[in-house]
Amino acid sequence: MVTVELFGTARLCSGVSQVEVQPGSLQEVLCQLEHRLPQLRGVCIRQGKLLPGYMVNINGQRFTRDPHYRVGPGDVVLLLSADAGGA
Amino acid sequence: MPFGYHGRWLEVDLQTASAQEHELSKEVLCQYIGGVGLGVWLMLQLEAWRWAALEPEAPLALVFSPLVSSPLTTSAKFAVVGRSPLTNRINDSLASSTFALVGKQTGYDALVLRGAARELSLVVVEPQGVQVIPVPELAGCSCEQTQAEVRRRLGPEFAVLAVGPAGERGIAFATLSHQGRHAGRGGSGAVLGAKGVKALAVRGQQRVRWARPKVLTQLARKLAQLAQGPQTAKYRQLGTLANMAVFNRLGLLPAENFQKGSSPAATALSVEQLQPQTLQVRESCQVCNIGCDHRYTLQEDQPGVRLEYESAYALGPLCGISDPQTVLWAARFCDHWGLDTISTGATVAFAMECVQRGWLKEPWLQFGRPEALRRALELMVRRQGVGELLALGTRAMAEQLGPEALAIAPQVKGLELPGYELRRLPAAALAMAVATRGADHNRTSAYEVDFSPQPPENDNELVQRLIWHEDRAAVMDSLILCKFLRGVFEDFFASASEMLWATTGWHFTAGGLHQVARRIITARKLFNILCGWQPQEDTLPERFFTQGTSTAGPLSRQRFERLKRLYYLQRGWTPEGWIPWQQLEHLGLAQFGLLCTQEAETSEPLGS
Numbered sequence: 001m002v003t004v005e006l007f008g009t010a011r012l013c014s015g016v017s018q019v020e021v022q023p024g025s026l027q028e029v030l031c032q033l034e035h036r037l038p039q040l041r042g043v044c045i046r047q048g049k050l051l052p053g054y055m056v057n058i059n060g061q062r063f064t065r066d067p068h069y070r071v072g073p074g075d076v077v078l079l080l081s082a083d084a085g086g087a
Numbered sequence: 088m089p090f091g092y093h094g095r096w097l098e099v100d101l102q103t104a105s106a107q108e109h110e111l112s113k114e115v116l117c118q119y120i121g122g123v124g125l126g127v128w129l130m131l132q133l134e135a136w137r138w139a140a141l142e143p144e145a146p147l148a149l150v151f152s153p154l155v156s157s158p159l160t161t162s163a164k165f166a167v168v169g170r171s172p173l174t175n176r177i178n179d180s181l182a183s184s185t186f187a188l189v190g191k192q193t194g195y196d197a198l199v200l201r202g203a204a205r206e207l208s209l210v211v212v213e214p215q216g217v218q219v220i221p222v223p224e225l226a227g228c229s230c231e232q233t234q235a236e237v238r239r240r241l242g243p244e245f246a247v248l249a250v251g252p253a254g255e256r257g258i259a260f261a262t263l264s265h266q267g268r269h270a271g272r273g274g275s276g277a278v279l280g281a282k283g284v285k286a287l288a289v290r291g292q293q294r295v296r297w298a299r300p301k302v303l304t305q306l307a308r309k310l311a312q313l314a315q316g317p318q319t320a321k322y323r324q325l326g327t328l329a330n331m332a333v334f335n336r337l338g339l340l341p342a343e344n345f346q347k348g349s350s351p352a353a354t355a356l357s358v359e360q361l362q363p364q365t366l367q368v369r370e371s372c373q374v375c376n377i378g379c380d381h382r383y384t385l386q387e388d389q390p391g392v393r394l395e396y397e398s399a400y401a402l403g404p405l406c407g408i409s410d411p412q413t414v415l416w417a418a419r420f421c422d423h424w425g426l427d428t429i430s431t432g433a434t435v436a437f438a439m440e441c442v443q444r445g446w447l448k449e450p451w452l453q454f455g456r457p458e459a460l461r462r463a464l465e466l467m468v469r470r471q472g473v474g475e476l477l478a479l480g481t482r483a484m485a486e487q488l489g490p491e492a493l494a495i496a497p498q499v500k501g502l503e504l505p506g507y508e509l510r511r512l513p514a515a516a517l518a519m520a521v522a523t524r525g526a527d528h529n530r531t532s533a534y535e536v537d538f539s540p541q542p543p544e545n546d547n548e549l550v551q552r553l554i555w556h557e558d559r560a561a562v563m564d565s566l567i568l569c570k571f572l573r574g575v576f577e578d579f580f581a582s583a584s585e586m587l588w589a590t591t592g593w594h595f596t597a598g599g600l601h602q603v604a605r606r607i608i609t610a611r612k613l614f615n616i617l618c619g620w621q622p623q624e625d626t627l628p629e630r631f632f633t634q635g636t637s638t639a640g641p642l643s644r645q646r647f648e649r650l651k652r653l654y655y656l657q658r659g660w661t662p663e664g665w666i667p668w669q670q671l672e673h674l675g676l677a678q679f680g681l682l683c684t685q686e687a688e689t690s691e692p693l694g695s
Contacts, residue, residue, distance in 0.1 A: 005336065007336070007359070008332075009321070012324075051317055065540050082574070
């Protein structure tokens with residue numbers, strides 16, 4: 001399984017902090033997430049793709065928006081705002 | 088008068104209560120634009136390196152910009168530029184809102200204060216003249232009380248910039264405050280306080296002309312739409328506090344004076360936890376449609392408290408504090424007294440570790456104790472007991488405690504570190520080490536390189552991208568536009584050129600604006616060299632190279648030094664960070680460099 005952790009707007013609008021989904025490409029992972037939490041549709045995801053302003057981090061290491069990125073069993077995907085810093 | 092500008096600045100002598108106008112040439116304005124750029128030019132022109140920050144003759148500039156009073160969203164900003172009492176180097180900080188609009192309407196592009204008033208005074212600047220009015224009765228008033236009282240006396244058409252009691256008492260990281268926003272970093276409040284100025288009130292009706300008003304209106308409309316788009320959603324919906332849970336999860340949240348990279352305190356202080364429970368209201372600065380200002384309830388019957396990520400990090404996890412009410416109380420305390428929240432929290436956290444290590448005999452000052460934070464802040468602003476030490480900031484405090492303390496003092500050049508675990512962020516670490524005003528996330532946003540989905544392929548590219556971010560920040564801070572807009576532009580330098588063309592009529596290419604940025608950054612560096620900068624200043628606290636946390640190993644000193652050398656070389660400086668003569672000449676800075684060598688009685692190239 002893949003664990004998706006939600007932060008910020010994603011967590012506030014869905015009321016959920018963590019979801020388990022099947023491994024696959026990032027787009028497939030996000031499609032499952034969108035299906036499970038339709039409140040996220042149009043907010044941070046649409047048809048399995050990240051909307052501008054959002055990105056994911058894989059296992060606390062790599063940031064990506066690549067829909068083809070392979071997310072494997074045991075991976076942890078953090079869904080967060082792309083603009084990570086303050087100003 | 089050039090479009091977008093008044094073409095002059097005002098020098099106010101506080102000792103004689105007199106003022107003198109100076110012309111600003113088109114050449115200078117083209118070269119430095121406004122804001123922090125024009126500010127550093129003024130500091131060089133006024134030879135401000137000759138005086139320590141708190142000496143009466145040290146100039147302090149309030150600088151407007153060509154975009155101020157335009158309809159471009161987030162443009163109601165001004166820069167405060169001078170020498171920092173924390174770093175003894177250049178300091179520039181920004182604040183927003185009505186003071187920028189009304190200040191520019193006085194008919195000047197910059198107001199420079201020199202000298203010192205004989206007693207605590209209010210300075211009034213209007214087109215018809217300057218007054219210095221003794222106000223000893225305002226001693227000890229908070230920032231908000233002072234602004235309210237001055238406007239009650241003078242009239243609601245005045246905009247007021249004030250120091251709180253922290254500035255009056257010379258606390259090295261005191262702020263200047265206006266409408267609840269602060270020119271916060273580097274201690275400008277202490278500089279104004281040392282001049283005996285409690286507040287500066289401005290009034291005016293002088294407007295500038297725009298070169299292309301219709302184009303400007305179109306650009307403003309487009310920018311306002313972009314500012315409502317997904318790239319600013321985080322700031323609108325959550326505010327910067329959104330970083331708290333994310334940084335904690337990624338091991339990037341400094342805790343207990345940088346001994347740890349995550350903290351259990353983050354959960355209670357996260358926006359995900361706080362917003363549903365205590366968000367009271369969301370507000371905007373003047374001429375801004377983003378509205379990032381989220382206020383949280385401390386007491387039901389009182390206005391909400393602004394809480395940014397940096398404030399929450401420094402007053403919370405850095406001190407081991409997880410109680411939201413204590414952090415909100417401390418944030419309000421800093422607003423009220425006029426204290427920079429980052430430096431305040433970092434100084435207390437540093438003292439807590441010094442107690443932990445037995446270097447400071449204040450057993451009550453322990454990590455994680457809300458009452459310790461409250462007591463430390465009260466003592467700090469009263470400069471009583473250990474508060475006298477805390478009021479100095481971390482570097483000066485460490486210098487009194489010994490070299491071991493200096494190794495763990497969370498500062499660069501004397502300015503306290505913002506909330507990024509730099510041992511995991513090589514670009515941000517380098518940017519903060521070389522930043523001219525000290526540990527500084529706002530003059531580069533180089534962490535974006537570290538957080539990028541397309542990481543740099545090699546160190547050369549990392550440095551190249553860091554420099555691009557630094558250049559962008561220099562232009563944004565000179566235009567001035569809020570950095571929260573930085574993600575909305577497809578091509579920032581092209582958009583900035585359009586804005587400058589619409590306001591001033593000047594044609595800048597993207598390359599031309601990079602050149603302006605290089606000039607501004609090199610001018611700051613030159614100012615620091617004139618103040619006595621040495622290469623060993625461009626570093627990080629020693630502990631970052633020798634100690635890891637549970638989330639990060641220590642930084643490789645070898646790689647850090649290699650990155651720094653690459654940075655200097657890509658900036659066109661020597662491998663040690665000095666500025667070659669030919670670059671000073673190329674950037675039009677040779678006249679100031681010449682002063683440096685004359686001072687040093689040498690004919691050698693600057694610093695080489």
